[in-house]
Amino acid sequence: MSVQEYLDKHMLSRKIEDAVNAAVRAKTPDPVLFISNHMKKAVSSVITKVKARQILDSRGIPTVEVELYTNKGVFRASVPCGDSTGMYEAVELRDGDKGTYLGNAVTKAVKNINEKISEALVGMDPTVQLQIDQAMIDLDKTEKKSELGANAILAVSIAACRAGAAEKEVPLYKHIADLSGKTNAILPVPAFTVISGGKHSGNSLPVQDIMILPTGAVRFEEALQMGSETYHHLKAVITEKYGANGCNVGEDGGFVPDISSVREGLDIVREAIGRTGYNDKIKIGIGVAATEFCIGTKYDLEFKSPNKSGQNFKSGEDMIQMYKDLCIDYPIASIEDPFDKEDWEHSKRFCGLGLCQVVGDDLLMSNPKRIERAIHESACNSLLLKINQIGTVTEAVDVVKMAKEAHWGVVVSQRFGETNDCFIADLAVALGAGQIKAGAPCRGERVAKYNQLLRIEQELSDQAVYAGEDWRL
Numbered sequence: 001m002s003v004q005e006y007l008d009k010h011m012l013s014r015k016i017e018d019a020v021n022a023a024v025r026a027k028t029p030d031p032v033l034f035i036s037n038h039m040k041k042a043v044s045s046v047i048t049k050v051k052a053r054q055i056l057d058s059r060g061i062p063t064v065e066v067e068l069y070t071n072k073g074v075f076r077a078s079v080p081c082g083d084s085t086g087m088y089e090a091v092e093l094r095d096g097d098k099g100t101y102l103g104n105a106v107t108k109a110v111k112n113i114n115e116k117i118s119e120a121l122v123g124m125d126p127t128v129q130l131q132i133d134q135a136m137i138d139l140d141k142t143e144k145k146s147e148l149g150a151n152a153i154l155a156v157s158i159a160a161c162r163a164g165a166a167e168k169e170v171p172l173y174k175h176i177a178d179l180s181g182k183t184n185a186i187l188p189v190p191a192f193t194v195i196s197g198g199k200h201s202g203n204s205l206p207v208q209d210i211m212i213l214p215t216g217a218v219r220f221e222e223a224l225q226m227g228s229e230t231y232h233h234l235k236a237v238i239t240e241k242y243g244a245n246g247c248n249v250g251e252d253g254g255f256v257p258d259i260s261s262v263r264e265g266l267d268i269v270r271e272a273i274g275r276t277g278y279n280d281k282i283k284i285g286i287g288v289a290a291t292e293f294c295i296g297t298k299y300d301l302e303f304k305s306p307n308k309s310g311q312n313f314k315s316g317e318d319m320i321q322m323y324k325d326l327c328i329d330y331p332i333a334s335i336e337d338p339f340d341k342e343d344w345e346h347s348k349r350f351c352g353l354g355l356c357q358v359v360g361d362d363l364l365m366s367n368p369k370r371i372e373r374a375i376h377e378s379a380c381n382s383l384l385l386k387i388n389q390i391g392t393v394t395e396a397v398d399v400v401k402m403a404k405e406a407h408w409g410v411v412v413s414q415r416f417g418e419t420n421d422c423f424i425a426d427l428a429v430a431l432g433a434g435q436i437k438a439g440a441p442c443r444g445e446r447v448a449k450y451n452q453l454l455r456i457e458q459e460l461s462d463q464a465v466y467a468g469e470d471w472r473l
Helices: 003-010 012-026 031-041 107-121 129-140 150-168 172-180 220-242 262-276 316-329 344-351 368-377 393-405 423-430 444-463
Strands: 047-056 062-070 073-078 192-196 209-213 283-287 298-300 332-336 357-360 382-385 409-413 434-437
Touching: 012 031, 047 107, 047 150, 062 107, 062 150, 073 150, 107 129, 107 150, 129 150, 129 393, 150 172, 150 393, 150 423, 172 393, 172 423, 192 220, 192 262, 209 220, 209 262, 209 332, 220 262, 220 444, 262 283, 262 316, 298 316, 316 332, 316 344, 344 357, 344 368, 357 368, 357 409, 368 393, 382 393, 393 409, 409 423, 423 434, 423 444
Parallel strands: 283 332, 332 357, 357 382, 382 409, 409 434
Antiparallel strands: 047 062, 062 073, 192 209, 209 283
């Protein structure tokens, strides 16, 4: 091939001339840089390589990190991990060799990315998220992504999403919004974990967490300030009542004071809110995780107590009455998993009372079939979305659409084993979720999400909308 034939084949003369003319019209002070950027924009980007590694999550347990390459750059993503995998959620692939990371290594998932997934995706346009995700699903060939691992597939899916945004030269949240057909970006109300209990803490509090929701803030920045100030006032309250040891924190940053009842926890949270002066602007949420203490048809609220009296076993009806009383006595806005994941009847009956938002976490596991059933039976009225339970960006977008069409609330959620990846912040804004649960306003992997929301709000400037009182949208 001659020089002229090469030039003609790639239309180089025309492209260079166009770039030079554009620089002249712009009268740019640095024409070489301008021409370089102009030429880059003219190039259609494709995925050139996908590379994975094993890293540690916030608990010191291995997880997957991916770097996806295009000619626009390198795009990184890492995935969170739950403390367990339910039977209805996508499978997190681990090695199982007890001699390495106690069986928790993810080198099999990493190998699947470096060999199988990379080969399948090289050459694909990063903007076609649906095709990328479908290619990995087809390659896996299992219902719950057990062959390649949902941790492998999701990491690549998120990295590809970032690459797609870069290719379109738009912020990540704008790209996700385009994928979902949304036009209005909404900053979510944060549900800050302030007290931790349940099986993840050393106290006797049976419920998993107590949260605060600054629904009365005008902007996300103000909501974050409210959350932080309340958190520190709560630290002072706990120190006064339980000593400094009560200010130890759980895996997602919530304090772990030596309390044994839900009311005791709610009382000190309410006292902290009172000290801030935000009484009418902050609501309270309870993450019950009732599956953890359900025995047969009864609920053992003393399952963590060394001296069980047997007097705190409650029926489903007793639990409904307990929640009714709590909603009367405290500013409860949201209760998560108030019953066992298979106790559909009591979930339905409690939800029907309309006392507060009833969130399905273990009940739903972000599974489309479970969500469809819950919609049909009116078993809850809000979805807790954990993206690693479903495994791809596309499927996460789809289940949120299901929830929104049913007029549900949506809470985009963290996992206990988090990384500094803040994808869920952009996801919550893009999908207009209205709520985000990313832990306490402390610990780097939790604050990373909140700080990203601050950046997004500042970038949107006067176009920024905070969900606030419309948090369930």
